[in-house]
Amino acid sequence: MTERTELVEHGRLFIGGEFTDPLSTEVIEVISPHTEQVIGRVPHASEADVDRAVAAARRAFDEGPWPRMTLDERIAVITRIKDAFAVRHEEFARLISAQNGTPYSASVMVQALAAMMVWDSAITVARTFPYEERRDGVLGPLLVRREPVGVVAAVVPWNVPQFTAAAKLAPALLAGCTAVLKVSPETPLDAYLLAEIAEEAGLPPGVLSILPADREVSEYLVGHPDVDKVSFTGSVAAGRRVMEVASRNLTRVTLELGGKSAAVILPDADLEAAVAGIVPFAWMINGQACVAQTRILAPRSRYEEIAEAFAAAAGALRVGDPMDPTTELGPLVARRQQQRSLDYIRLGQEEGAKILTGGNVPASQERGWYVEPTLFGSVDNSMRIAREEIFGPVICLIPYGDEAEAIRIADDSPYGLSGSVWTADTERGIDIARRIRTGTYSVNTFSLDMLGPFGGYKNSGLGREFGPEGYGEFFEHKMIHLPAGYREA
Numbered sequence: 437m438t439e440r441t442e443l444v445e446h447g448r449l450f451i452g453g454e455f456t457d458p459l460s461t462e463v464i465e466v467i468s469p470h471t472e473q474v475i476g477r478v479p480h481a482s483e484a485d486v487d488r489a490v491a492a493a494r495r496a497f498d499e500g501p502w503p504r505m506t507l508d509e510r511i512a513v514i515t516r517i518k519d520a521f522a523v524r525h526e527e528f529a530r531l532i533s534a535q536n537g538t539p540y541s542a543s544v545m546v547q548a549l550a551a552m553m554v555w556d557s558a559i560t561v562a563r564t565f566p567y568e569e570r571r572d573g574v575l576g577p578l579l580v581r582r583e584p585v586g587v588v589a590a591v592v593p594w595n596v597p598q599f600t601a602a603a604k605l606a607p608a609l610l611a612g613c614t615a616v617l618k619v620s621p622e623t624p625l626d627a628y629l630l631a632e633i634a635e636e637a638g639l640p641p642g643v644l645s646i647l648p649a650d651r652e653v654s655e656y657l658v659g660h661p662d663v664d665k666v667s668f669t670g671s672v673a674a675g676r677r678v679m680e681v682a683s684r685n686l687t688r689v690t691l692e693l694g695g696k697s698a699a700v701i702l703p704d705a706d707l708e709a710a711v712a713g714i715v716p717f718a719w720m721i722n723g724q725a726c727v728a729q730t731r732i733l734a735p736r737s738r739y740e741e742i743a744e745a746f747a748a749a750a751g752a753l754r755v756g757d758p759m760d761p762t763t764e765l766g767p768l769v770a771r772r773q774q775q776r777s778l779d780y781i782r783l784g785q786e787e788g789a790k791i792l793t794g795g796n797v798p799a800s801q802e803r804g805w806y807v808e809p810t811l812f813g814s815v816d817n818s819m820r821i822a823r824e825e826i827f828g829p830v831i832c833l834i835p836y837g838d839e840a841e842a843i844r845i846a847d848d849s850p851y852g853l854s855g856s857v858w859t860a861d862t863e864r865g866i867d868i869a870r871r872i873r874t875g876t877y878s879v880n881t882f883s884l885d886m887l888g889p890f891g892g893y894k895n896s897g898l899g900r901e902f903g904p905e906g907y908g909e910f911f912e913h914k915m916i917h918l919p920a921g922y923r924e925a
Contacts, residue, residue, distance in 0.1 A: 469804060497587055582912070598630065618648075655681055665687065697727060723828045726854075731822060822834060843872060
């Protein structure tokens with residue numbers, strides 16, 4: 437028997453560290469992608485609510501205690517958030533699965549515990565970050581300081597709402613910034629859990645606001661003149677718009693955008709290990725992940741064998757209710773995403789690709805926004821299904837001749853976010869990783885380590901998240917010229 441989610445309703449917004457009445461009567465209805473029924477209602481934040489949130493963040497940064505606390509004092513507060521998140525991680529996982537269709541069996545790790553790990557890793561990075569350093573300048577001694585950038589607008593998507601929220605809020609808050617988090621209208625319910633945790637953790641007034649709203653309100657937020665930094669995760673098209681709007685105020689921007697990552701299987705690879713390693717990360721979050729390995733590159737010498745193995749593995753994925761612990765692939769977040777995937781499946785057939793498995797709405801599902809796990813063979817990398825981010829359970833199997841062609845195909849993409857190589861020769865895999873222009877790469881595995889930098893080349897984004905590099909995105913650099921011969925007392 438699967439666990440159902442009761443109707444969740446919230447009537448207030450979390451602005452400046454407290455729950456307060458919204459200035460608009462507009463409401464967001466949260467729809468279950470499995471039942472197509474309403475499972476939640478929350479206020480839709482208005483531009484006036486954004487003004488309140490940004491004003492509170494501005495005051496808290498300019499006049500409040502948060503940026504002026506010691507690092508240890510801020511770490512103590514963030515640690516309380518992290519610890520409370522760990523205690524309530526199953527609650528986060530259930531709510532996110534109910535809203536976006538991630539199978540609960542995966543949601544516990546991918547949606548909840550991974551987000552908690554982001555909070556924890558940010559604390560680790562903050563403890564050793566070089567906030568000040570002395571340098572010998574050309575004209576005398578220098579003191580280089582890294583100071584918090586100010587008010588941060590953090591805009592997160594619906595596919596990994598808490599993971600991306602943590603990736604932005606944890607470093608921003610630890611740096612001494614204040615923040616306004618704008619969450620997706622598809623997944624606002626888990627954000628209220630985060631607001632409760634933040635309130636109980638003891639953040640000073642004004643430091644954090646959390647607003648559910650649509651793209652129009654997002655645009656208003658990122659274009660606000662009192663915002664000093666925008667950290668955005670979403671599509672390339674939306675990222676371009678964010679950059680355009682933010683540029684009017686020369687607001688600093690970090691963009692984590694889309695991907696069309698390639699998993700390169702070399703002729704000497706252990707096929708069983710490659711299938712076991714790639715399949716979970718090709719169809720992760722039902723195919724709705726920017727880092728998903730959506731192109732699988734197979735040597736022609738083993739193409740038929742590889743095609744058969746991946747088609748069998750994809751066809752065996754259990755599709756169904758995301759709350760069923762045996763489910764491996766759930767519904768897509770919205771009807772539009774289901775239709776988008778089906779449109780690309782039709783396009784792939786028109787382009788001449790061959791469906792090896794899937795390609796339809798599952799007959800077993802009478803309702804919900806489901807699409808079968810789909811694998812295309814006979815794919816040329818010039819096809820749109822191989823070049824455009826589908827954000828659904830649709831994977832391309834692309835043949836190649838030699839290693840040089842595999843690298844060329846992997847690189848022949850407007851994206852450069854992630855990738856992997858599968859080989860019996862680790863040194864050969866590392867060499868290939870060095871030659872492919874992508875921000876994250878794995879050899880005989882797929883992982884995303886929160887202590888290292890994550891981000892993309894090309895259209896996959898600007899800047900980095902995680903590690904010292906991501907933490908540094910929330911600082912300004914100041915150079916102080918010291919008198920010649922100065923010695924610190």
